Amino acid sequence: MSYADPIEQLIRAFRQLPSVGQRSAERFVFSLLKSGKKDAAELTLALKGLIQEMKSCSKCWVFHTSSPCPICANTNRDHSCLCIVAEPQDVEVIERMGTYKGLYHVLRGTVDSEHSPEYTKIPDLFTRLKSGKIKEVILALNQNMRGETTTMYIEQFMRKETPDIILTRLARGLPMGSDLQYADDTTLASAFRHRTTRP
Numbered sequence: 001m002s003y004a005d006p007i008e009q010l011i012r013a014f015r016q017l018p019s020v021g022q023r024s025a026e027r028f029v030f031s032l033l034k035s036g037k038k039d040a041a042e043l044t045l046a047l048k049g050l051i052q053e054m055k056s057c058s059k060c061w062v063f064h065t066s067s068p069c070p071i072c073a074n075t076n077r078d079h080s081c082l083c084i085v086a087e088p089q090d091v092e093v094i095e096r097m098g099t100y101k102g103l104y105h106v107l108r109g110t111v112d113s114e115h116s117p118e119y120t121k122i123p124d125l126f127t128r129l130k131s132g133k134i135k136e137v138i139l140a141l142n143q144n145m146r147g148e149t150t151t152m153y154i155e156q157f158m159r160k161e162t163p164d165i166i167l168t169r170l171a172r173g174l175p176m177g178s179d180l181q182y183a184d185d186t187t188l189a190s191a192f193r194h195r196t197t198r199p
């Protein structure tokens with residue numbers, strides 16, 4: 001026996017989200033049903049707002065209500081320095097630290113043998129690097145296999161195409177295999193301060 005159509009439909013929608021399996025999706029749907037109309041209405045409103053108001057920043061690919069985003073539009077920031085991160089949430093983590101004053105480029109993913117660069121914002125990054133406006137690049141990708149592969153891919157391009165840009169990567173203060181998003185501010189700040197050029 002399967003659930004009524006509207007239930008099945010929402011379960012399917014929840015299951016598309018990362019780390020949500022059948023059981024969790026069912027729990028979400030029945031929790032919404034049990035709470036009456038209020039929670040579902042709030043969720044509907046929030047989703048509507050997300051779809052209608054959020055934009056992709058045309059420069060750094062972060063999500064914001066304006067494009068360019070406030071970071072890219074801020075003339076007090078160093079527009080010659082670019083910090084490269086994998087996910088939009090990573091920008092938030094670094095901004096919270098409060099010491100970085102350059103701009104960002106969000107890759108929206110990383111590469112490996114199954115995920116090619118075309119599905120990320122790496123081609124846009126390469127165009128940006130070749131524009132001649134960038135003097136320093138900080139690679140702040142997760143220190144795991146995919147982060148490493150992506151870092152190497154970008155380094156290879158830069159060595160060949162933009163050798164004048166200073167290239168640094170975060171120091172190895174972050175636990176290996178960990179996500180930037182789970183690093184505490186002190187560890188992250190230290191990894192930033194002690195960032196190194198590639199040997």
Ligand SMILES: [Zn+2]
Nearest residue numbers: 057060069072
């Ligand atoms: Zn931006």
